[in-house]
């Protein structure tokens with residue numbers, strides 16, 4: 575009888591433990607507000623996916639960002655971790671790294687991450703939105719996983735292609751980018767020569783935050799002209815990109 579009562583107590587303890595673990599997983603899950611097409615969001619996702627950190631993704635409507643209204647914010651990515659609301663992709667990556675991923679960082683990582691935000695990221699929009707037709711194709715692809723119904727998707731696709739094909743080249747020119755494909759090719763060569771420098775990854779045998787930042791920006795346009803161009807420019811880049819893609823399956827739940 576005593577043994578039976580002990581067994582029930584032991585089982586009750588295990589059940590409570592399981593309930594607490596499930597509760598913690600559900601209630602303390604990270605939430606990422608994002609656009610599927612946003613390179614800054616993909617930098618964050620590259621880190622979450624590589625480190626296998628579960629999170630809930632909330633796709634923000636790029637036409638009105640209404641999902642962000644309760645937070646009083648306008649831009650993605652936004653990470654919510656319990657009471658903490660973190661904005662700016664690089665700050666979000668630092669937050670995730672400090673609390674969850676714990677990848678090593680050094681001065682070189684910091685320099686490459688700055689290069690990604692200040693330079694690399696600006697070569698992509700004028701390529702993938704170079705005219706209405708290219709931009710229409712781009713939105714067709716990037717909106718697929720966003721989960722919109724057909725009407726909403728077509729509306730966002732049309733409005734997005736109209737706006738982006740007008741804005742991207744103008745913005746690139748303001749930044750001094752007159753030949754985006756040439757600029758991107760040079761950027762890829764710079765990354766391969768000075769960033770990877772003969773190693774599998776900038777981080778050596780394993781990717782670091784520099785790898786994940788460069789990869790994230792390209793990953794936002796996977797299958798589109800910018801990635802095709804970059805891969806054609808360098809087989810080393812192509813192998814590095816494919817390896818990272820394989821190592822970063824989605825950890826969104």
Ligand SMILES: N[C@@H](CCC(=O)N[C@@H](CS)C(=O)NCC(=O)O)C(=O)O
Nearest residue numbers: 612613614648649650651662663664
């Ligand atoms: N510096 C910011 C840039 C974020 C950003 O520009 N996000 C764009 C999407 S790629 C956005 O939310 N745009 C909406 C808007 O400006 O209203 C970061 O690194 O997070």
